[in-house]
Amino acid sequence: MKIFLTAAFLASANAFAPANGPNTYVQNAPSSTVLGMAAQEPSKRKRALKTLAKTAGVLSTVAFTTAGMPPAAIAAKKAKEVVEVVEAADNTKTILTAGAGLIAAGAAAMKLTSSSSGGLAQEFLEAEPYWDQSSIPVNVFKNKSPFTGKVVSTKRIVGPKATGETCHIVIDHKGDFPYWEGQSWGVIPPGNREKDGKPHAVRLYSIASSRYGDDMTGNTGSLCVRRATYWCPELKADDPAKKGICSNFLCDTQPGDEVKMTGPAGKVMLMPEEDPATDYIMVATGTGIAPFRGFVRRLFFEDTPAAKAYKGEAWLFLGVANSDALLYDDEFQDAKSRYPNNFRLDYALSREQENKKGGKMYIQDKVEEYADEIFAKLDNGAHMYFCGLKGMMPGIQDMLAGVCEAKGIDYNEFIKGLKKKGQWHVEVY
Numbered sequence: 001m002k003i004f005l006t007a008a009f010l011a012s013a014n015a016f017a018p019a020n021g022p023n024t025y026v027q028n029a030p031s032s033t034v035l036g037m038a039a040q041e042p043s044k045r046k047r048a049l050k051t052l053a054k055t056a057g058v059l060s061t062v063a064f065t066t067a068g069m070p071p072a073a074i075a076a077k078k079a080k081e082v083v084e085v086v087e088a089a090d091n092t093k094t095i096l097t098a099g100a101g102l103i104a105a106g107a108a109a110m111k112l113t114s115s116s117s118g119g120l121a122q123e124f125l126e127a128e129p130y131w132d133q134s135s136i137p138v139n140v141f142k143n144k145s146p147f148t149g150k151v152v153s154t155k156r157i158v159g160p161k162a163t164g165e166t167c168h169i170v171i172d173h174k175g176d177f178p179y180w181e182g183q184s185w186g187v188i189p190p191g192n193r194e195k196d197g198k199p200h201a202v203r204l205y206s207i208a209s210s211r212y213g214d215d216m217t218g219n220t221g222s223l224c225v226r227r228a229t230y231w232c233p234e235l236k237a238d239d240p241a242k243k244g245i246c247s248n249f250l251c252d253t254q255p256g257d258e259v260k261m262t263g264p265a266g267k268v269m270l271m272p273e274e275d276p277a278t279d280y281i282m283v284a285t286g287t288g289i290a291p292f293r294g295f296v297r298r299l300f301f302e303d304t305p306a307a308k309a310y311k312g313e314a315w316l317f318l319g320v321a322n323s324d325a326l327l328y329d330d331e332f333q334d335a336k337s338r339y340p341n342n343f344r345l346d347y348a349l350s351r352e353q354e355n356k357k358g359g360k361m362y363i364q365d366k367v368e369e370y371a372d373e374i375f376a377k378l379d380n381g382a383h384m385y386f387c388g389l390k391g392m393m394p395g396i397q398d399m400l401a402g403v404c405e406a407k408g409i410d411y412n413e414f415i416k417g418l419k420k421k422g423q424w425h426v427e428v429y
Contacts, residue, residue: 159324288388319363
């Protein structure tokens with residue numbers, strides 16, 4: 001931290017640049033007399049200001065490199081901003097203003113490398129303002145020219161009694177594959193199809209981390225993948241010939257393995273952050289939890305502008321078979337304990353709980369328990385999200401239609417109205 005403060009005030013005499021390591025610096029020493037040229041001819045003043053512009057850009061690079069953040073675009077932007085001021089420079093006052101701007105750049109570096117908890121603030125991947133969705137990256141990498149990421153870790157995240165295996169996979173993209181919460185990555189599994197010898201088709205997976213990644217550096221993203229298998233009644237075992245090609249590839253990956261990726265895809269599951277009082281109602285089954293984990297991390301675990309501003313309530317419903325199949329429960333319980341007024345959590349465990357009719361507790365049954373409250377929230381502008389297997393939606397729709405009938409509401413018009421106002425978000429597979 002001290003080096004940024006020192007660099008900011010000494011930048012008029014010295015420009016610092018990172019060498020081989022993130023905490024190693026090489027000193028370039030342009031003469032401090034450049035500031036004294038303000039009273040001389042315009043060309044010298046211009047050169048003096050360009051030196052300041054370079055210093056501002058380098059200072060930004062030092063700050064972001066030290067913090068483990070992608071520096072190139074930010075440093076270039078800072079340098080460009082100062083150079084634009086330089087081009088109009090014609091008096092001593094402008095030069096002094098540029099010098100003050102340089103010191104401000106140092107202060108910004110300090111802000112970006114600290115937070116209220118003493119750690120790193122997650123502000124370096126934000127739009128301006130943070131809720132502006134006009135610059136969201138979409139389909140930057142396509143099937144014919146995919147991005148190659150590297151696996152950082154693959155971990156089973158369900159207990160022994162879970163119905164199937166679900167893995168959390170962290171992929172390093174070095175900051176070159178930006179995305180927003182609610183988007184998906186496409187994965188192209190290696191090899192070719194047996195039937196025609198063509199490459200495997202891309203499979204879409206909802207991203208299970210915020211744009212900053214689990215390590216909060218902006219260099220990684222995570223996927224939540226259930227291994228797809230087929231139980232053969234004749235073999236009385238899983239049939240390897242019918243297993244899911246891509247899910248098994250991902251669940252079997254080791255650190256360092258390469259993954260070909262496309263995207264990021266989709267805008268339907270984005271959070272509308274302009275109004276910080278917006279309520280989010282999130283309904284998931286199984287690995288459909290992925291985008292909502294990204295939401296929760298952005299709002300309650302990271303030092304983001306969105307988190308600082310948020311005053312609404314994020315309400316998460318997750319349906320799985322049993323307690324061993326719960327996903328990211330430790331994180332959700334942590335958020336619930338620390339933000340009881342802003343985060344709610346309800347589980348539907350079909351093999352452990354009963355609904356009000358004495359049957360298995362499915363996700364639609366759990367949501368129905370709070371129908372009055374949910375409808376009231378929707379009337380007040382809440383956004384409702386659904387993510388998971390396609391099979392979840394008929395039950396959800398039937399339940400909502402029944403509630404609408406009991407309330408004397410036309411179900412079709414009700415849903416149509418939510419869609420028109422952008423409050424209804426569905427991503428099923």
